Amino acid sequence: MLRLHGRQGRRFAQTDGYDAYYAGAEANACVLLARLGIGVDYVTVLPDNDIAMAGVRQLQAQGVGTDHIVYTGEKLGVYFTEQGNAIRPTRVIYDRDGSSYAKTGPGVIDWRSCLDGAAWFHWSGIAAAVSQHSAEASAEALAIAREKGVCISADFNYRTTLWKYGKHPREVMPDLLQHSTVAVADLDSAAVYYGIETDKSASFEDRFRQCSRTLKERIPPLEVLAMSFRTPHGIQHAYSGALYYKGEYYFSTVHELPFITDQIGSGDAFTAGMLYGLMRGLLPQQIIEFAVACGALKQSIAGDWALVTKSEVEQFIQHGSSGRIIR
Amino acid sequence: MLRLHGRQGRRFAQTDGYDAYYAGAEANACVLLARLGIGVDYVTVLPDNDIAMAGVRQLQAQGVGTDHIVYTGEKLGVYFTEQGNAIRPTRVIYDRDGSSYAKTGPGVIDWRSCLDGAAWFHWSGIAAAVSQHSAEASAEALAIAREKGVCISADFNYRTTLWKYGKHPREVMPDLLQHSTVAVADLDSAAVYYGIETDKSASFEDRFRQCSRTLKERIPPLEVLAMSFRTPHGIQHAYSGALYYKGEYYFSTVHELPFITDQIGSGDAFTAGMLYGLMRGLLPQQIIEFAVACGALKQSIAGDWALVTKSEVEQFIQHGSSGRIIR
């Protein structure tokens, strides 16, 4: 997907051009996993044109495998962003209808070949939100992943302005999520997909526990659930994470983040950080600290991708943000 | 429609952003007509979002009426351009499927109100190329224009990469064009729409005469037909125009144009220049000279719009291109 970001903090109403970044929830997660040394393949459907190809090449530059991408259809998904600031919100205009991906139904991608030898399949709720066809393609992939015994992880990722093809997410998502072993969620998605309401006056930790308990009931194979939390208070964003791991709860350090450069993609960086921790066998507390550090660092970088190294993540865990100069 | 033009002459494969221009064949013609002092309204269908609205405001800035624009649907048509140069061609990638305009069928625009008190209705073949719906909307508009006795002009404007909805242009265009009093065409469009083949070894003037004769037979009310011609020879483009006007042929000065800044939109500027000449009652030779000067000047300006004044067009007719400094 192509992100077109209004220049120099200008509003849509006044910008005379757009900076271009390649993006997409799964692509963003792949980029960080690849940078951290995990072998990943990004599987999607794109039109066969030079703009889409430039994005594929940028993924390759980050070390992401692109061999299973299918080229068909005519349109690359686009989204436009207007940079927000402490006074006015960031705005997003999606232009994804009719994209090569949205038109992808079952049979387009050769999932059996994609998953051959794979240990893990990660997908995001956005994949099911774009169109009926793409929801069916997700179902197809999940069925094959399950058949092959691949570990399945999901990012709930509910977006109000998608889901326009006539189904309520509650009709679609529980089925798709039912075989997940690992999930990243947020309280809003859980409410929409499963009707889980938590006590808004309770602490984040308690709401996470409440939500986890219900989700665990609704998704029996679920062993790991993670959420990130953001509380703007005064100038800063307080940013932290919670992890349910095989029956226990773990909560990360709370990072105070002033001066967000680009908030978009921080959820995907958090997800990639958590997946990295699981894949590398870190301890649960280490996993959630690593995931939160990834999500935090992303917010200091323009574009959707967390262009960081493992060593930078580790330094952030140790020292937090600091305004130093590293000469 | 939004045009996104790769920065600083960069290829799609290497650009990191896009300059934004608003465009579209009819919009481009409206802008120049309004700048020349003709009262015009641009009628189209757009999504109700800030990016589309920024384009509407730019049209208003040029003096184009926008009261009849209908806001519905979700997508603004987009096209991406890669700047060509003397060695490699300019490239265009369209992203128009599913746009608010493409989804427009009959009944969306209130053509009766639009044409109330209007003297002229101008449309372009692209309007019929985007989708079955939009072709039907064109037919609806033309029927009402004819009913109201409004003068109808058409720009043939054939684009190979559109026309994807299952009809051959020959099945659609002759019907839509049959009531045109004024037309801008080109030899390729005439061949596609009507099967008119001219003698490729003949001079441009003779080919224009051949084509005009046949078109006049096929479109009985046709009184005025104009074409522009471009011959790259060596470094320069030779650029000129031809006019059939009530039975007589007129040919413009041939302008040698070195260093094209932006070729896109020159046809629309030519069209607007011809319409201006007709509306202001210029003599036929003046009309074609004016039209060609508009088309030439456009090519010295970035973006689709001919941001010129009447006085600049007249100076160009008198002095041609010159590399002077006007202090």
Add this chain to the structure above:
Amino acid sequence: MLRLHGRQGRRFAQTDGYDAYYAGAEANACVLLARLGIGVDYVTVLPDNDIAMAGVRQLQAQGVGTDHIVYTGEKLGVYFTEQGNAIRPTRVIYDRDGSSYAKTGPGVIDWRSCLDGAAWFHWSGIAAAVSQHSAEASAEALAIAREKGVCISADFNYRTTLWKYGKHPREVMPDLLQHSTVAVADLDSAAVYYGIETDKSASFEDRFRQCSRTLKERIPPLEVLAMSFRTPHGIQHAYSGALYYKGEYYFSTVHELPFITDQIGSGDAFTAGMLYGLMRGLLPQQIIEFAVACGALKQSIAGDWALVTKSEVEQFIQHGSSGRIIR
């Protein structure tokens, strides 16, 4: 007026170019009123050149009427700005002497025609500060507005570095302001124009009450008086407003504004917000909340114009600044 703003936060001493914005106290107020749906005309005097005309077209794009602008003289007023930050102040260099506007005396603008059918006449003290001629033109306009029974509102807008034509503001402004029904002022202007000193140790609310009482005595028809207040404290600016409305005092929410993008023009946005509230018959508390929200949002946008919608202002009133993403 043309604002030339040093690029990318560079100092005058180091910038290699300037971003261009069109500006001016009354123009800024017109833009926001037009965006909020109020029919407005901007009346001024400009030179007849392409740079001035580009500004006029940008005003038209915002929906501001420009039919009464008079084109004469040779110079567009210019001001240069150097972006300040939390450590060093924003700097302004004016270049307005001898502008078409500064040379405007009585008889240049046809005020009778301008005010024909108008319900409201708004002007700013800057109009009287530029030159003796322009002060006389303001007097002429005010006399005709009064004669026609148009509601008169004034923005005190004292600028130390203008007022160079040999008169003290106190000799000029009280006469011009004497028929105002509505005014926007600030404590400094009131001190310069009327010698009103308020108790610096008192609260802002009390100082506003003191100042209002004296102004009400000095300007008998005055029914509405508004002021905005800004207190930088630590990193943030506390920003709020006060309204005197037919004998009662109303005070807005205090907004904490971190990260000012561009402070210039916030007073004009506040003024436009208040005028909007009056024109739409909002309740006094609503008026001052709306005005303050307009002034606050302006500070998140580059350039002098408050490029916001009514719905954004209302959301800001409800939620304040929040760092959200609106997808």
Add this chain to the structure above:
Amino acid sequence: MLRLHGRQGRRFAQTDGYDAYYAGAEANACVLLARLGIGVDYVTVLPDNDIAMAGVRQLQAQGVGTDHIVYTGEKLGVYFTEQGNAIRPTRVIYDRDGSSYAKTGPGVIDWRSCLDGAAWFHWSGIAAAVSQHSAEASAEALAIAREKGVCISADFNYRTTLWKYGKHPREVMPDLLQHSTVAVADLDSAAVYYGIETDKSASFEDRFRQCSRTLKERIPPLEVLAMSFRTPHGIQHAYSGALYYKGEYYFSTVHELPFITDQIGSGDAFTAGMLYGLMRGLLPQQIIEFAVACGALKQSIAGDWALVTKSEVEQFIQHGSSGRIIR
């Protein structure tokens, strides 16, 4: 003087900012002379603000002496430029009225101190065109230069759009030019200042001889007269120079210049090249070749200044333009 040049070839009607260059006929000539190793002082009047000071510092960077600049008044002269191309002309909008320089009358600059120990005084006709005051300041300077026996050189430099203070150039310039030993002129200026008409059908060489003969009669001390000529033909500019030197005529190589980057300032570079040749005692043919090479090279450089070295000028004389790479 500050030159503000519309960004990236955009028209005034569409640019959203301006690149900034410091300029002015005498300043431009000083810069090249200083780069060529000649000790020069630039004498002018500027306002005491950071934008003017940034220009002074750029002159110092080029090695130009600035000790005699007087700081008074409020306005730096400005001119706006729109980049032309092979199809449309370069456009200039002046904003110089009321500048510190235009308000300079006799007694402001201490010419006696400026010329103390100086061997040469060079001035341009623009200095007399801006205002009555500035013409008087030129007269004062020339009287003192003559009294001190300093060699006087003049650049005729007629600009139609200046000379607005109520005098015809013919009333002013002959007096000011009467003591010139060296002059740079052009046929238009000679026609305006002295009524010298040359035979338009004659060759440039013959027209130069005709003009020189009459000017020599009108300016008795004149020993050296130079002109540059530019003939756009097809795509290229033919650019050459002519020199009258103590009774003999010399004509330079004709350079074919394709792709002018920035034509403005080439006359001043030509002038500086000629003055350099005279000051260094080159032979007449060498002088005119050097001057023309300076004027040609300037046209390959953005901004008004000929940022070249002596060695580059000499290489251009030897090899002309060539498209080589110097590694």
Add this chain to the structure above:
Amino acid sequence: MLRLHGRQGRRFAQTDGYDAYYAGAEANACVLLARLGIGVDYVTVLPDNDIAMAGVRQLQAQGVGTDHIVYTGEKLGVYFTEQGNAIRPTRVIYDRDGSSYAKTGPGVIDWRSCLDGAAWFHWSGIAAAVSQHSAEASAEALAIAREKGVCISADFNYRTTLWKYGKHPREVMPDLLQHSTVAVADLDSAAVYYGIETDKSASFEDRFRQCSRTLKERIPPLEVLAMSFRTPHGIQHAYSGALYYKGEYYFSTVHELPFITDQIGSGDAFTAGMLYGLMRGLLPQQIIEFAVACGALKQSIAGDWALVTKSEVEQFIQHGSSGRIIR
């Protein structure tokens, strides 16, 4: 190697920043080969820092293998470029001394592993020009390549401003070149390396024949030799190629290239085109046409890399440069 290119055509003397491109003769050739579908590995030595790594990632994005790059030392080679134009030459300032590559001696790169399974080894004379150490590393690689029976091709690539380590190229290059089967050369390099002087008054074709004959004697295994030729004439560059192939001579179409965007890297594109032709078994005339088309197209693209597709090269061979729009 990092190329830093002065912004927007500015001279070194005036630029305020540099565009960044990754470059280097062998890297450039690899990029085009990879884009054409040939499996290639780029072997070099780089420092382990983020700027070098960004370049490696860009190579990966182009499909170039980077597994054999060795990371040691402290400095990435840099070269600065000033964009030339038709009036003044392009200028280059090298900053390569002490780079990781220049410090590379034998034993640093594991050539045996690099060449394991490889069919071809291509190198450039610049590799031997940078330092004594790097010349020795080239010798080591060539010895192993020969031992393994890999086909060896060489680009003569003589640069006057390198070769500073105390050896004349004639002492070094003939030994290194002696086992080449394929070579790209130019008349200057042949003169410097082998003392081959050709008759300057002869045609390019004849000079190529003369040079080829002598080189064939001096490099016994040489079967293929190619050269490109550039003749600036008037505004255009005439650009063509010659091929000696197993005893016969082949000459390409001469392309007239107006408006060079960036000349640097065209030799490497020519080389890659020729290697592609050889590897794919094209006929000799096809090979030289393909190579010349690659070299020509490169000159229309900013940066050192020929970002073209096979299909674009083939279209250029068929149609040449044309100023078309491909919609």
Add this chain to the structure above:
Amino acid sequence: MLRLHGRQGRRFAQTDGYDAYYAGAEANACVLLARLGIGVDYVTVLPDNDIAMAGVRQLQAQGVGTDHIVYTGEKLGVYFTEQGNAIRPTRVIYDRDGSSYAKTGPGVIDWRSCLDGAAWFHWSGIAAAVSQHSAEASAEALAIAREKGVCISADFNYRTTLWKYGKHPREVMPDLLQHSTVAVADLDSAAVYYGIETDKSASFEDRFRQCSRTLKERIPPLEVLAMSFRTPHGIQHAYSGALYYKGEYYFSTVHELPFITDQIGSGDAFTAGMLYGLMRGLLPQQIIEFAVACGALKQSIAGDWALVTKSEVEQFIQHGSSGRIIR
């Protein structure tokens, strides 16, 4: 030295170009001293190329004398910077090995001539860190300065990533520093050069007193020692200074600095402010306030140079940072 700063806050991993600033500890200090009216000469060794010369011209523009610069060698020192923010640190990559300066040994600069008539010699520890040669050149300069009785001041300026030529700083620096009358230091440098460890749990004031006492013992002529301190706390940096002056201690106001634009060069601005205070005979408390204000203001300006005026420094001392607009 040339600083290349990644564009618009982009990481090295994603920037497509670099803004260029000229820099270097002594150059930075010279620039501010010259701007404050102190006559200074910058003495260094540079290659004779256009990029170095552009930097020399920028120094001249700031009023810095450059007559004693020696032009030899081939490489200008470069350093690359990646802009940090509140979440991730600023990063620096040095490329100084082999620079003209690093290769400078004794005898290259004519120190006797440089110091002829000079009252003060200031140098920085970086000069001794780059290479054995440059350390020897520093020793030579210091010997001659001492012989001539010039006041010697030193900036300790320890950089971990330099000092690669095989000596520990402790073997080199104490000798070079032993004749300093004035020094700027920091606790880290004092620890590395002299092994001075201060009590980390003590207040900054106490640690400064501890360190001063020991340094005074180790550098007998030392009369003045200054340090600046920075404590990031929450979002802001607390920034202040301490001065040991002839036996007494003085501590500045603590400035809270939010939103650092560019931290690099603030130490050099602090040093220049202190030297200015000493040279102008300010009282000790005034000296340290002046130095700290210079260091603070620098942090609001892009690039290494403190482009401020004396009056701006004085205003900052009076009012601190304030977010005002100065019209």
